[in-house]
Amino acid sequence: MDKAEILKKLNDIFINTLDNADIVLKMETTAADIEEWDSLRHIMLVVEIEKTMKTKFTSKEITKFKNVGDIVNSIEAKK
Amino acid sequence: MLFNSVEFPIFLLVVLFTYWLIPKKWFQWQNALILGASYFFYGWWNWQFLALIFFSSATDFIVANKLGKTTKDKTRTLLIWTSLVVNLGILVYFKYSNFFIESFVDLMQTVGLNFNFASLNIILPVGISFYTFQTLSYTIDVYRGDMEPSKNPINFFAYVSFFPQLVAGPIERASDLVPQFEKARKFNTELGADGLRQIIWGLFKKVLIADNLAPIVEKVFDGYETMPPIILFIGVTLFSIQIYCDFSGYSDIAIGTARLFGFELNQNFRFPFFSKNVTEFWRRWHISLSNWLRDYLFIPLSIQFRSLGIKGIILAMMLTFILCGLWHGARWTFIVFGFWQGVILTYEFLSAKKRGKIKKRMNKNLYNAISLILTFVFWKTSMILFRADNLHHAWAYFSSLISFDLFQFSMKDILAVMDPLDLLKFLIFIPFMLLMEILQREKLHGLEITNYKWYTKLILYSIIAISILLFTPIESADFIYFQF
Amino acid sequence: MSIKAFLVKLLFYSVLVYLINLGIGEFFKNDNSKKTQLGIFYPETRWNEFYSLPEKSLDLVFLGSSLCYRGINPELVDSLTHLKSFNLGSSIQSLTTTYFVFEELLNHQHPKVIYLDLFTRTLNLEDQLESVRYNYEFMNSGEAKDNLYLSGLNFTEKIQFLFPAFYKRDQLNSIFKYAFKSIDTSKISDKYYKKGFVKSSKRMSTASLNLKLNGLTKFDWTPTERTEIHLKYLQKIIDRCKDENIKLILSSTPIPKSFYKIIELEQFEKTIQDISRKNNLEFINYNKTGLPLNDTLHFKDHHLNQYGARILSTKIAEQINNSK
Structure with a gap:
């Protein structure tokens, strides 16, 4: 799976979890760009991503996520 | 000092x-x-x-x-x-x-x-x-x-x-x-001047509003047993305003003072009374504490509990807010205060989708107005816990407040807890404070009036400075947040 | 904006606010003059009357707080003893204030006897500015007045003193109260009489007193940070009286019985007794001389009204006549 594919999958997860069909993710998108993406839903996103992508992040990785790109890279590194 | x-x-x-x-x-x-x-x-x-x-x-x-x-x-x-x-x-x-x-x-x-x-x-x-x-x-x-x-x-x-x-x-x-x-650091006159304005605004809220409200709130909370429900209602409303003015006033003075030395501190209150839900309220109230708790407590906890799904998030949230309550003081009232916040935030978290649907169907302004009022009423109610001496006191106060007599309003009852001069002061200062904060809501503090005409500024500064001289209560109170 | 322009602007604002503050100070002063004319504000009248007396004409002077100027009537004492006396008591006159009032007294008079009336608040008052303001403005310029400011006040109070809009702000309450109606002088029951005495004609009921006693704590006998300083000035008064050959008598005017516990009378009395013994002075506690007093002989909490004052003043005159 390359970055573009991962990003596309992430986009679907974001739309479903945050309940906003207008979300278009880019690598540099941060929580500040999406109103619904707050600290509560952040963890829901992480859970969904782990489930869909069949991967497991470490606590350290999760705290380090600064934007969507970080998540994509982290998933890619695990594959 | x-x-x-x-x-x-x-x-x-x-x-x-x-x-x-x-x-x-x-x-x-x-x-x-x-x-x-x-x-x-x-x-x-x-x-x-x-x-x-x-x-x-x-x-x-x-x-x-x-x-x-x-x-x-x-x-x-x-x-x-x-x-x-x-x-x-x-x-x-x-x-x-x-x-x-x-x-x-x-x-x-x-x-x-x-x-x-x-x-x-x-x-x-x-x-x-x-x-x-x-x-x-x-x-x-x-x-x-x-x-x-x-x-x-x-x-x-x-x-x-x-x-x-x-x-x-x-x-x-x-x-x-x-x-x-x-x-x-470089001395910047704009930053320095605005620092001074922020200090004045902080003093205004602290000295003129919070300190003047303190003895009246104390009277109501101490003598609640003999007071009519409407006075209890006013008492806890005034307390909400008191604690906001006390604490955000302190923050304004602190931030303003730091700016005089060329330092930029983070905004600590972003006009919380204009929040449309309690989640938003906590993002605007004592921001430096809620951010601290979010980053060093809630997020690590929710990561730990994430295998539990939604339940894990709720657990992390409840724990965070109970500890948040306890941070305010070693009392059961604060623990219950934190727990109560956690309950409401959980409700808001779970009902977000449903509320979104209602919002779409309703008139937007009406929905916002109702949300604003409900949020303030919730906050006010929880303020009883914040102010009460113990759980028994809080419950007794709350149950006396909830009564059919709540809407029996008489001027005599009000004048029994405050002088006419006090009443006049509050009727002028509190709306003025709220008005300034509404007008300046996108800015860092209520008196960031750089775009006002010079004479308007001159009049505002003079009135505030003179009011501080004239209306400082005779025995001034400590800042409430010192004890936390 | 340059730094210079900024500082100039700042200075301009500060001066402006300070001037408005002085203006408000003048307004407060006028308000007091009005009340002086109506006879309900006393210090100015008292000091003016004092300064109008012939030099060295007084035999006997009373110093102390409002308990003193409401409780001891020099006119009555004079008529019973054929002495010339005056009451230089003033509102919450702490011993620090008393010392400078005493200095000013000796600049003009040389009485043979001084009664120094003591109450808990005269020994433990913290806000010295509260006490100074009822004398400073009305005293003639001179060393005593200057020292009342320079030595009588601490650093904070000296600065506060420069802001009359601030330290006189309690006057706003009465100004506001009478902003929409004029003062009905016939309803005012306490007025300046003469020789420093203030006559209070209202009688207090036990019921209204009990209502007031709830939550009243400010009179308790707890030494404060200031007590040591007040006592230092008391010692200065005692020493100066010895040097000048003036007989100093310490006294306590009577208060209602229900006040005894609040002010912790026994402990307070013991403190004064220790001082009087050490300095070989007479101390008369009029709470314990068997005066026929009750609550209706008092006025507004602990002061005596004119009927009570009559009893106390007669007793004082009697004691003076006996000691002659």
Whole structure:
């Protein structure tokens, strides 16, 4: 799976979890760009991503996520 | 030294002038001056407690430096635990030991065992809840690799004890404030002038509103048994305004003072009374504390609990808010206060989708207005817990308030708890404060009126300054947040 | 904006606010003059009357707080003893204030006897500015007046003193109260009489007193940070009286019985007794001389009204006549 594919999958997860069909993710998108993406839903996103992508992040990785790109890279590194 | 004392402006002027007389390239000396001034400022209350700040700072400085030098996981874990145990240990000992002992004795009594423990006679060191959180943020950030350890102890010690925000926040992150100590500051007249405006605005809220409300709120909460429900309603409304003005006023003075020294602190209150739900309220109320709790408590907890799904998030949220309540003081009322916040936030979290649908179907302005009012009413109700002496008092107050007589309004009842002059003061100052804060809601504080005409500014400044002279209550009160 | 322009602007604002503050100070002063004319504000009248007396004409002077100037009527004492006396008591006159009033007294008079009336608040008052303001403005310029400011006040109070809009702000309450109606002088029951005495004609009921006693704590006998300073000035008064050969008598005017516990009378009395013994002075506690008093002989909590004052003044005159 390359970055573009991962990003596309992430986009679907974001739309479903945050309940906003207008979300278009880019690598540099941060929580500040999406109103619904707050600290509560952040963890829901992480859970969904782990489930869909069949991967497991470490606590350290999760705290380090600064934007969507970080998540994509982290998933890619695990594959 | 209190911000609203005669000594403070003199102290501030002396420090400020000396500070800016030091050439920019010697900014290390400026930091040393801040450190000295801050220890003097704190020592004014109680010089013995200076040892605590020093000890906290020294521990964290050494821990962070060692963290910077080692990559061994075991050593790093040991180091971070040292910092946590030392800081939280000091906090728990000074703030909570009496509470734990008393609760233990009570518990034993309910099962029939009588213990006769004398409460320890521990004085709460001013500001301890604020500076221990501040210095903890440093070691945790260094541990997580979010920032480099500071190499200069003077910079770091000055950061922990920085007098504008030492005793009641904002709780500044090391990664925000330490870098500001590590480079030269420039005097900027715009920043300085707006700092002064912010100080004036803070004094206005603290001295003219909070301090004047204090004795009336006290009267209502002490004598609630004989007061009609409408007065109880007004009493708790006034208390909500009092605590907002007290605490956000302090923050404004702190931020304004820091700006005079060329430092930028984070906004601590973003006009919380204009929130449309409680989740939003907590993002606008005491922001430096809620952010701290979010980053160092809620997020780590929710990551730990994430295998539990939604339940894990709720658990993390409840724990965070119960501890948030307890942070305010070693009392059951604060614990219940935190729990109650957690319950409402859980409700809001779970019902977000449903509320979104209702919002789409309703008139937007009407929906917003209702949300605004409901949020304020909820906040106000929880303020009973915040102000009450104990749970029994809170419950008795609340149940007397909920009554069919609530809408029986008479001027006589109001004048029984306040003088006509007090009433007039509140009818002028409170709406004026709210109006200014609505007009300035996108800005950093209520008096950031750079775009106003010069004569409007002149009139506003003069009226506020003269009002502070004329309407400071005869016996001025401490800042409420000092005790936390 | 340059730094210079900024500082100039700042200075301009500060001066402006300070001037408005002085203007408000003048307004407060006028308000007091009005009340002086109506006879309900006393210090100015008292000091003016004092200064109008012929030099060295007084035999006997009373110093103390409002308990003193409401409780001891010099006119009555004079008629019973054929002495010339005056009451220089003033509102919450702390011993520090008393000392400078005493200095000013000796600049003009040389009485043979001084009664110094003591109450808990005269020994533990913290806000010295509260006490100074009822004398400073009305005293003639001179060393005593200057020292009342320079030595009588601490640093904070000296600065506060420069802001009359601030330290006189309690006047706003009465100004506001009478902003929409004029003062009905016939309803005012206490007025300046003469020789420093203020006559209170209202009688207090026990019921209204009990209502007031709830939550009343400010009169308790707890030494404060200031007590030591007040006592230092008391010693200065005692020493100066010895040097000048003036007989100094310490006294306590009577208060309602229900006040005894509040002010912790026994402990207070013991403190004064220790001082009087050490300095070989007479101390008369009029709470314990068997005066036939009750609550209706008092006025507004602990002061005596004119009927009570009559009893006390007669007793004082009697004691003076006996000691002749």
